[in-house]
Amino acid sequence: MTAMPRIETGVRVEDKLFQNRYMVDTGRPHITVKPHDKPSPNLLALTRVCPAKCYEQNERGQVEITADGCMECGTCRVLCEPSGEIEWNYPRGGFGVLFKFG
């Protein structure tokens, strides 16, 4: 891909996720990131590509996840499960995102 300046519309994904219905399984996140020093390119990409912006870099440059707004699309699983960088499960039955329209 040619390098193009990225689009920044100023949209906040939090405002989008606010419209959704979730049943959060408190204390039992269905996705975890394995401890690491430096994230791989794919893991780092998740900070941009995850449609719910669940992944963020901490001050030490490591990638962390807060899965509360997760829409269970599986993009991170496809990118980072094969390398073992994340562990991905479905939420327990009845938990997670509940689409009103889908």
Next chain:
Amino acid sequence: MIEEKFDAIVVGAGMSGNAAAYTLAKRGLKVLQLERGEYAGSKNVQGAIMYASMLEQIIPDFREDAPLERHIVEQRFWMMDGHSHSGMHYRSDEFNSDNPNRYTIIRAQFDKWFSRKVRDAGVTVLTETTATELVYDTGGKVIGVRTDRRDGEIRADVVVLAEGVNGLLGTRAGLRETPKPETVALAVKEMHFLPEEVIEQRFNLRGAEGCVIEAAGTFTRGMTGLAFIYTNKECVSVGLGCLVSDYSKTMESPYELLEAFKQHPSVRGLLAGSEVKEYAAHLIPEGGYKAIPKLYGDGWVVVGDAAQLNNAIHREGSNLAMTSGRIAADAIFQVKSRRDAMTAENLSLYKKMLDDSFVIKDLKKYKDMPALLHTQSQNFFLTYPELVSKAAQNFLHVDGTPKLEKEKATSAAFIKARSRLGLVSDALKFAFAWR
């Protein structure tokens, strides 16, 4: 373990799972269906366009009570650059027949309706239950599933894996691979609510008529992708999908791209003043024929998105899902009626029947298309949309330049961007992949 044994367990209550469960129960089999969501549809996302013929083969009188949004009388294809769209429209009053062929639907509502039909047919539907593992006998045949409920092991003669594009059960068991970034697209979508009459005015519709727009162009920033605008009764579905492998390379953000698409001058006015009530994301299988995994084995079959059965060129997925579910059910019923065991050999009947159907025939036709579009994405999604826009402007802008000079300028722009050889080769490759 739950003592009761079933003829079949269907994992998932999407299009393929509902089609399979319904068909199996109608043929007299004892069926259990598992769904991890609160209700059927609560985890499912689609554009969504539903094709009537494939549903008619399962529930012939579906029009009587299915929650259908609008029947489609107009299809628009747009090729877009930053400030323009050119395209192709087709609208016909003949689409206003008694039995329209295509409808827009809202999946959560449609799936609830389908699930009621499944229950009425006699299927035991267990929601809020995640299947976690397959259960095998000592010979390696699948004999049931384990769930996250207490005493969660359930036995059946055959397990129908209708677990969707991101299904864990079959991939964990090694029955198929986890989708690769190159074989799935990430789609994001919003539901924009507007008064019915506003939608009808903006899209030139009367009553239950519907219009759908599908667009490709520079808004995907060179990535292989597509956007859509579908009219429902009281809302408009707007979404955009690109290959996951492209996203990981460009590190673009899907919601930023969607936002930019919504702000495009050709789109903005269609959505003005709307209230967004949901934001959803889902993967779409894009690998085509070459990505189809093994479809059956000892005690199991796989259907729908889980089997990558999606025609990306014609944007058909749910009808392939429904059809594969129905055909798998028919195959299982035939094996069962002969009192044969659900072995891989006997279940290979499902593949034979699917090979003879439009599902595999269509996917085979376009087997080279994913590779072409995915590797040449810059040309098809960035360069050509810009060239076409320039050519159209050049053609329409009247300024006294002799027409011959204008045409020369247009062809020169194409040659400069792609070279003569590049243009011919793109055209040929496209033609061969389309064959």
